[in-house]
Amino acid sequence: MHRIDIKPLTVNQAHRTVNGRILKSSAYRGYEQTLFYLLPIKKIPKGKLFLEIKVGLSSKLSDVDNVVKPFVDILQKKYNFNDRMIYKLHIEKTDVPKKKEFIEFKINELN
16 A cells, blocks of 8 residues: 555545636645655556555544545546546545544556
8 A cells, every 4th residue: 555644635625616617626736736746656557447545534524435536536647547447446434633644545457
């Protein structure tokens, strides 16, 4: 698993609506830029993928699925793959203290 010590961004924070158009928020752009810097160099296998994600969230009210979509979108952009190739997805949430949030991931070829 690759661990990134960053507070995961939620879907609710990722976009804003302007004149009926949905745009990336400044929070999303900053999150994307930070992740591009922090994500390790990695080659993604071709074919069907299995993605494992573990998130450490400080709010017990946070929905785990709300942080997955922005993160996966950034992964596919960074590593140049299409998320439609993810055939299996395992997501785990763990409670952590404030300022200790993180996101871990592993991408493997689905066997």
